Amino acid sequence: MEATLTAPTTTKNSWNGGVSPFKVSWGKLMMWYFLLGDSFSFASFLVTYGALRFSYDSWPVPNEVFKSFPFVEHANWPLMFVSLMTFILIMSSVTMVLAVHYGNAEKDKKKVAMWLFFTIIGGIAFLSCQAWEWTHLIGEGMVMTSNPFGATAFGWLFFCITGFHGFHVLTGVIINCIVLSNVTSGVYDRKGSYEMVEKCGLYWHFVDLVWVFVFMAFYLL
Amino acid sequence: MSAEAHGNMVKLIWRTFWIMLILTIVEVVAAIFYPHDMNRMPLNIFFIVMSLTKAFYIVGTFMHLKFEVKHLIITILVPLILLLYTICIFLAEGSSWLNMKNTIW
Numbered sequence: 276m277e278a279t280l281t282a283p284t285t286t287k288n289s290w291n292g293g294v295s296p297f298k299v300s301w302g303k304l305m306m307w308y309f310l311l312g313d314s315f316s317f318a319s320f321l322v323t324y325g326a327l328r329f330s331y332d333s334w335p336v337p338n339e340v341f342k343s344f345p346f347v348e349h350a351n352w353p354l355m356f357v358s359l360m361t362f363i364l365i366m367s368s369v370t371m372v373l374a375v376h377y378g379n380a381e382k383d384k385k386k387v388a389m390w391l392f393f394t395i396i397g398g399i400a401f402l403s404c405q406a407w408e409w410t411h412l413i414g415e416g417m418v419m420t421s422n423p424f425g426a427t428a429f430g431w432l433f434f435c436i437t438g439f440h441g442f443h444v445l446t447g448v449i450i451n452c453i454v455l456s457n458v459t460s461g462v463y464d465r466k467g468s469y470e471m472v473e474k475c476g477l478y479w480h481f482v483d484l485v486w487v488f489v490f491m492a493f494y495l496l
Numbered sequence: 497m498s499a500e501a502h503g504n505m506v507k508l509i510w511r512t513f514w515i516m517l518i519l520t521i522v523e524v525v526a527a528i529f530y531p532h533d534m535n536r537m538p539l540n541i542f543f544i545v546m547s548l549t550k551a552f553y554i555v556g557t558f559m560h561l562k563f564e565v566k567h568l569i570i571t572i573l574v575p576l577i578l579l580l581y582t583i584c585i586f587l588a589e590g591s592s593w594l595n596m597k598n599t600i601w
Contacts, residue, residue, distance in 0.1 A: 297568040304568075311572060318579045322586045329590025330597065338528065358524045362517065369513045372558050376509065380502045473560075480558045484551055491547040495527050496540050 306474045310481045313443075317485050320439065321492050324432050335425035337494045343411050345404075357494050360404045361486065367397025368483040375476040378469025384458060387472060391455045394479065398448040405441050409434070433493060440489055443482050450475055512557045519546050 289296040297304060328334055338353040345356070374390035377383045412433075416423040422430035454475050463469045523546050530539050556562035561569055 297565045299564065299568065307568070307572060311575060314576070315579065318582065322582055325583065326586040326590035326593070329587050330593035332594065332598070353528050354524050358520065361520055365513065365516050365520070368554065368558055369509060372509050373506070376502075376505055380505065477559055480554050483558075484554045487547050487550050487554070491523075491543055495523060495543045495547075 300470060303470065303474055303477070306477050310477060313481065314485070317436075317439070317488070320436050321488060324436065324492055327428050327432065331426050331428070333425060335422070335429045337496075340412075340417075340424045340429075341408075341494055345407050354494055356404070356408065357490065360401055360408075361490055363397055363401050363404065364483050364486050367394045367401070368480055370394045370397060371476045371479045375469075375473045378458075378463070378472040382464070382469060384461065384464060387463075387469060388455060388458050391451060391458060391472065395448055395451050395455065398444055398451065398479075402441060402444055402448070405437065405444075409437075436489060436493070440482070440485055443485065447475075447479050447482050450478065508557065512553050516550055516553060519550055522546070 295301070295304070299307075341357055342351050342353045343356065344350040344352050370390045370393040374387050374394060377386040377390065417430045417433070419431045419434060421427055424430075454471055457463060458469075458472065463471060523543060526539060526542060530536075555572075561572065
C-alpha cells in the first residue's frame, strides 16, 4: 500500500477563489442579502404590531373594518377588496417569474418585455387599490391619531406598515420601468445576460412575500 | 435550456400560481365563515401555516431558492430562525404589558 502525502483533489475547492462558492453572481447574492435585511425591517414592524395588539384588551375586528369595495355603495363584502389586491399582487409575481424565465431560458427580448410590462401594470393596479383603500378608511375617520373602529394603534400601525410596503411596491414599479426600457432598447442583448431582470424579480417577489404576511397580520388574524 | 426543461419550468410556474390562489381563497373563506363564538386559536394557527406555505412557494419556486446551492439556502434561512424567536418573545412581552395594565398594584 502506497502512502500518499497529498490527497488528489477531485472536486474543485469552491472557497479558494476564482469561482463563486454559491454559484451565483455577486449582484444576485447581494440582492438576496439586501432582501434578508429588509425582511428584518418588515419583521420588526410586524412584531411591533403583534406586541401592541397583545397588550390591548380589545382590538378592531378586520371583517368589520375592511368590508368596502370600490363603486359599491355601503358594501358589506368583508375582505373581498383585499383579496382582490392579493390576487393582483400574486398575478404580478407570476408575470415577473415568466419574464425572468424567458430572459434566462430563451433571451427572448419581446417576451421578457411583454411579461415585465404586465408586472408593471399589476404593480400600478395594486398601488391604485391601496390608495383607494386608504382614502376610504380616512373618509370613515380612521387616521393616524384616531380610530372609530377601536384602538388608535390599529390605525397608525395599518397606515405605517401598509405605507412602508406600498413604498416598496412603488420603488419596485419604478425599477421595473427602468429595466423594461433597458430590455426594449437591447441593453441586455448586448450584455449577453438578462440577469438584471432576475435580480429585479427577486425584489418583486420579496414585495409579494411581505404582502402575504401583512395581509395575514392585519386582515386575517 | 432544452425545450422540454423550458416547458416544465413554465408548467411549474403556473402550477405554483394555482396553488397560491387556492390557498388564498381557502384562507379568505375561512376568515369570513368561521363561527364567531368558537375559539380563535385553531383558525389563527391555520392562517399562520397557510401563510408560511405560501412563503415557501414564493421563496422556493418564484425566487428560485429551492434550486440554488444548499449553503446559499442555509445562509438565507438560518437568520430567519432569529426572527421566529423575536416574534415569540415580543408576543409574550405584549401579553405582559396587558397583564401589567390590568393588575391593580
